[in-house]
Amino acid sequence: MDNIVGKKPALIWATHISVAVLVFLWLFPTVGLFVSSFRTGDQIASSGWWKALFPQEQNTMIRTASSDTQKQIDGNYVIEGNLFAEEGDAQGEISVWGTSSRNIGVYTPGDTADLGEDGMLTVEANGDYRLVNDTEFTGSRGERVFLTAKTPPSFTLDNYRTVLFSGKATDKMGKAFLNTFTVTIPATVIPILIAAFAAYALAWMDFKGRAFLIAVIVGLLVVPLQLALIPLLSFHGTVVEWFIALVGTPMEDNARRFAEVGWLGRLFGFAPGDTINSKGYLGVWAAHTGFGLPLAIYLLRNYMVGLPKDIIENARVDGATDFQIFTKIILPLSFPALASFAIFQFLWTWNDLLVALVFLIDSSGETTVMTRQIVELLGTRGGNWEILATAAFVSIAVPLTVFFFMQKYLVRGLLAGSVK
Incomplete structure (x- = not known):
């Protein structure tokens, strides 16, 4: 039971x-x-x-206004203001304060500290301060005030402005964001196009060696990426040099000519002043396509085999060619499997670092992808956690969006061929 x-x-x-x-x-x-x-x-x-949603109590150091803001009142020189306003924060509540980092809690709000020749300083709980002296204040920097304050929750968009729109070399995440799309979209579409034709042939066309080809494809699924990167890079460099040699001589002049074209130069990996450089978008597209094809063919072939045979036979009786059957019947019915592999390939290429480091070495930053840009942020700005957190979230935002919108196709594609 x-x-x-x-x-x-x-x-x-x-x-x-x-x-x-x-x-x-x-x-x-x-x-x-x-x-x-x-x-x-x-x-x-x-x-x-x-x-983050609750008031925070933290220690900080804030300077008073400079001597340029002083006023003469009743024979004394006075500098007034609000400590939180000096830092751009309009709110906060001070619990204790001091004039030395060694003893922050020596004063409470409303107390007056004797600064000697620098005058008398009074700080209130809301951050208002009054600095009074019988002689004129000098110096361009204000007095340091160390305080422990409870501030309300606050959030800022400055991190995203810095990451996406900063002109600094270490903050070119906006450029890297577009470069990642340039790598990911072709590296996702190209293997799908090739694999769809191959999967149809292996599923519905009879020819000698079909079983052997299927076995080879299954074997290629276990080939490690790291094992073939260097031979693939060497082969790609040879092909690029051969192509340039066909265009004309000398080879260096053609490299400069490609570099002057702009996007076509970057396609082959050329930059102004370069002679020969095989590090370009073509190389990274070829690498991702080569290592994505075995899984794509295997996944699509299993799905296409499970399609009703009667539909294909009826189409052939009606005089449809293999190409017409493929484009008008097989492809529309195979959309779940296509979308499933597209998700896998997109996530892999978007989050890839190894292939980008090998095929997109670029000191100028014109072809730098987001994963490499984050590594550069770690190396040059390891202490700026807000910048790193923002850059990391920008990097994962697109894969999250793709996954949530296409997850139903992912499940249907993974179950391809499991039920007859």
Whole structure:
């Protein structure tokens, strides 16, 4: 009676708990990265992202206004203002403060500190301060005030402005974002086009050696990427040099000519001033296509084999050619499998670093992808966690969008051929 159809398994609760745990383990760091991308570096250093919606108490140092703002009142020189306004924050509540980092809590709000020749400083709980001296203030920098303050939750878009629109060499994430699309879209479309034709031939066309080709494709699924990168790079460089030699001589002049064209030069990996360089978009497209084809052919072939045979036979009786059957019948019916592989290939190429490092070495940053740009941020700005968090979230935003919109096709494509 335990196996009655329709009766829920006894351990269904264990399945639900396991799924909930996996979802939490995936969602927790993603949400944390998203929240951190809207926080400042001081906020990230002082508290975890889960406290972002609550008031934060942190130690900080703020300078008063410079001597240029002083006024003469009743024979004394006075500098007034608000400490939070000096830092661009309009709100906050000070619990303790001091004039030395060694003893921040020596004063409470409303107390007056004797700064000697620098005058008398009074700080209120809301950040208002008054610096009074009987002699004129000098110097372009204000007095340092160390304080412990509780500030309300605050978020900023400055991180995204810096990451996407900054002109600095280490912050060209906007350019890297477009470069990643330039790599990913062709590297996803090209193997799908090739694999669709190959899968149809292996599924519905009779020819000698078909079983052997299927076995070879299955064997290629286990070939490690790292094993073939260097031979592939050497072969690609040879092909590029051969192509340039066909265009004309000398070879260096043609390289400069390609570089002057702009996008065509970058396609072959040329930059102004280069002689011969095989590091370009063609190389990275070829690498991703070559390593994506075995999985694509295997997945699409299994799906096409499971399609109703009567439909194809009736089309042939009606006089349809193999190309017409492929384009008008097989491709529309195989959309779930095509979308499933597109998701896999897109995620792989978008998150790839190894192939980009090998085929897109570019000191000028014209072909740098996002994964490499994040590595450069780690090397040059390892302490700016807000920049790194924002860059990382920008990098994963597109794959997340693609996955959520096409996940139903992913499941249908993975089950291709499992049920007859």
